[in-house]
Amino acid sequence: MQPVICTVDVVLLTLQDDALRVALLKRDREPFKGVLALPGGFIHPDDDAQTQDAALRVLRNKTGIEPPYLEQLATFSGPARDPRGWSVSVVYYALVPHDVIERAGHQEVRLASVDKPLNLPFDHRTIVDTAVARLRSKSQYSSLPCYLAGEAFTLPQLQRTYEALMGEPLNKVSFRRKITEMDMLEPIQGAFTAGSAHRPAQLYRLKPELRDQLTLIERGI
Amino acid sequence: MQPVICTVDVVLLTLQDDALRVALLKRDREPFKGVLALPGGFIHPDDDAQTQDAALRVLRNKTGIEPPYLEQLATFSGPARDPRGWSVSVVYYALVPHDVIERAGHQEVRLASVDKPLNLPFDHRTIVDTAVARLRSKSQYSSLPCYLAGEAFTLPQLQRTYEALMGEPLNKVSFRRKITEMDMLEPIQGAFTAGSAHRPAQLYRLKPELRDQLTLIERGI
DNA sequence: GCAATAGTGTCTCTCAGACACTATGGT
């Protein structure tokens, strides 16, 4: 009986210019050597305590990034998705603020808009679409977008982040009511935006105790 | 390098006496031979077009059941969950009306309440808990519970199904408003419950075109 | 008629969105 090829892939997503982008790397080996694809690799049973650790290892080794948010997306499988044979890929998606990618610069990471046509090897296009759908869906009723907004952000910035993900403008009063009621942010004392020709905005951060935990709301943003 | 063991497991859920129950089978081989566990088995790359087909095959062969709803839950992995070695299990959860299990009777299927303490081998307890959490969460804003209610059901029966899953009583008027607005059911012409000492209730079924597709609602039931 | 459950009409209270206002920086 033919063996099953076991891999992990990571959909690393970020926001740049209010557009959702996915991180792609040139493959360093066959198949599809030199082609842009999702970061991925084999599971190493001797190194990885579970598939999530394999995903973190792949991301660290190939991009130098430690993502603030990483969640299992789904597992993709079949005889044809990888030319090497019947394969299983456990896929994770990660969210990082854009500046983290810029600062990492470990290898050449390309950012491609997820809304434009995109030719990817394997079934990576399907995987990206699944990840984007999951992110957009969860953004409606959770604190997920905060992980794209960075360490510190203003409420108007966070609102633009939510709007970019949900694809529609939000009511300012309602948005702030929701964020307040979620009780997940704390103002950074004395920290305001500056340098612009208008009133400065208060900077906020995720409450430390909620840093690794999604906050959910009943009725959506 | 040690190989990765690739399996699928299925969490088959049903409602009996307003309690959510999971189907367990006595294992027919080592490890844990004779112990009650989730139906599962190895992926057969030569037979299965993808892991979902492996899950369907396992379910068909071991229980004789073709579930009306089957969805990927998550993938569980690690060196210790299976005594045979580093393993990956792609887990699916299935929903079936209770009478389908009774009619199948292919092998001895035990139904255990998911809310009572339950000793299971491998990490099956964690898997069951994850499946139940997913089902209860999705029930709040989708037509998922319909798959537990059977082919035909009355609105009061469907409401009791939702209540059993959500663990709280629902307002009858609001519930019916929501179901109407979801526009997923059609009355079975001339079909009513009978034999009880009160007004008969109209029987409904899922609209055929929505049979294999979840209906979602914005603001929850 | 009576008990029991199915099914509906309507009122009220809550909450989300709209609007308008104030606040505070730069120029």
Next chain:
DNA sequence: ACCATAGTGTCTGAGAGACACTATTGC
């Protein structure tokens, strides 16, 4: 002073829950 954006107070309309009512069966 004026512009631009941050941040807040308040009104209104839509929708969810509560209640009460009618409908239809068996006994």
